[in-house]
């Protein structure tokens with residue numbers, strides 16, 4: 001109703017109860033054994049672009065031109081990508097990144113020489129925070145264009161402002177370790193359908209930002225570095241609201257989409273959870289990042305992820 005235009009997004013009690021319970025219970029949950037191989041992961045970009053295109057004798061794509069990762073991450077795969085009318089080879093690396101809302105068209109940064117692990121981690125998080133600003137501004141514009149309730153539009157704009165503060169806070173942490181935030185480079189946004197917007201919200205918001213909110217809250221409680229705890233406390237509260245926004249948008253969407261489109265968004269959300277679980281299961285954060293920055297160990301991260309799965313499924 002018009003006289004309630006200034007209302008803020010209502011709290012999502014199921015989400016909050018689930019996340020708070022996980023944060024309390026996770027340290028004493030039994031550690032799960034993880035089958036398959038695992039290895040130390042490093043910070044830095046997930047993907048880099050190869051110089052030119054090289055093919056194997058059978059015509060399949062070769063990853064031989066993929067560059068060395070700046071922090072030594074292992075190359076896992078490469079694939080062809082078409083953008084701006086050209087074809088390029090995108091190389092994917094094994095890194096520690098399980099993060100929040102990435103905008104469509106975000107280009108992975110090229111980092112300089114490797115600084116400390118902590119500096120690289122904070123600089124990378126700062127870069128992701130900065131990239132979230134245009135993601136939320138675009139979301140606000142799209143919500144408005146699709147006739148979403150004003151409370152959602154305003155929450156998206158407020159989230160963009162939050163991300164500006166988060167960027168500054170993380171840049172400050174990075175600078176303490178001699179690291180600088182990489183440039184944020186995003187391809188210009190193109191108009192897209194409501195279903196495409198909601199699919200991105202399901203993946204980046206309902207799954208990755210919700211998990212990111214959990215991880216940030218965990219870090220705010222467990223980081224050995226008091227500056228990290230101080231910086232991440234307020235950020236974790238904002239990130240919880242960002243997760244709530246994603247779920248509120250998802251709830252609004254169910255009224256707007258046809259059943260078949262709604263089902264596709266749900267499938268995308270479930271697939272995003274599976275992908276994230278695969279990533280978490282195959283990574284072991286370095287001990288220094290667990291100790292100083294408070295990153296959850298692999299087993300703890302899996303406990304958090306499995307605990308929030310009930311929301312996603």
Ligand SMILES: [Fe+2]
Nearest residue numbers: 129132163166
């Ligand atoms: Fe943030």
Ligand SMILES: [Fe+2]
Nearest residue numbers: 100132239242
């Ligand atoms: Fe966020």
